[in-house]
Amino acid sequence: MDASASPAAPDPAPVPGTPGPPHPGPAAAGPVLAPAAAPVTRLRRLATPAGAMAVVVGAFGYVATVDPNEPGHYPVCPMLRFTGVFCPGCGGLRSAHAFAHGDLAAALGSNALAVVGYAVFAVVWLLWTVRASRGEPLRISLSPAYWWAAGAVLLIFSVVRNLPFGSGLAP
Numbered sequence: 001m002d003a004s005a006s007p008a009a010p011d012p013a014p015v016p017g018t019p020g021p022p023h024p025g026p027a028a029a030g031p032v033l034a035p036a037a038a039p040v041t042r043l044r045r046l047a048t049p050a051g052a053m054a055v056v057v058g059a060f061g062y063v064a065t066v067d068p069n070e071p072g073h074y075p076v077c078p079m080l081r082f083t084g085v086f087c088p089g090c091g092g093l094r095s096a097h098a099f100a101h102g103d104l105a106a107a108l109g110s111n112a113l114a115v116v117g118y119a120v121f122a123v124v125w126l127l128w129t130v131r132a133s134r135g136e137p138l139r140i141s142l143s144p145a146y147w148w149a150a151g152a153v154l155l156i157f158s159v160v161r162n163l164p165f166g167s168g169l170a171p
Contacts (some may be wrong), residue, residue, distance in 0.1 A: 042133055049129045056121070064100035068093035086161050088113060088154045091171025110171050113157050 066073050079087040091111035098106035099118060107115050128138045160166035 040135070042135075045132045045135060046129065049125060049132050052128075053125060060096055060100045063093055063096045068097050086158065086170055088158045090161075094171060109168075112169060113154070 068074050074093055077087060077090050079085055080090055089111070092114045095107045095110035095114040096118075098104075098110060099115065104115070124140070127140075131138050157169065161169035
């Protein structure tokens, strides 16, 4: 067998302080710069918050036209169906329907926590829009204590609305 037909041995590891193999590119061409990106216009920066609001308005518009108080339009909450226990979201569609029709008392009666969620969304969306118009990113960093507190509020709300003295919170 001929020695030239044997597979090539791998290149030895480079020794520190010695020059390596030449770079396989055009050495005299210099660095290649990417073309400068066009500045982002205010309209383009506001497109994402506007799109998010369009989705929310569309969802509320659908729930406003298709009444969740009439059976057969929406699926039943699986937790309520199988356990008989109201989850934190039970009554949310009825709350959104009442809210879309301007009946705040009925919305609070169906799911008070959902109405608080609508207000929180409105504040965060407004902050997002203002920052986007200025070209600043939306950064909301909450410590884990806030997330634990939000979970505790959901849990307490769920427990209280299923107890006899909390029946006012039940949908």
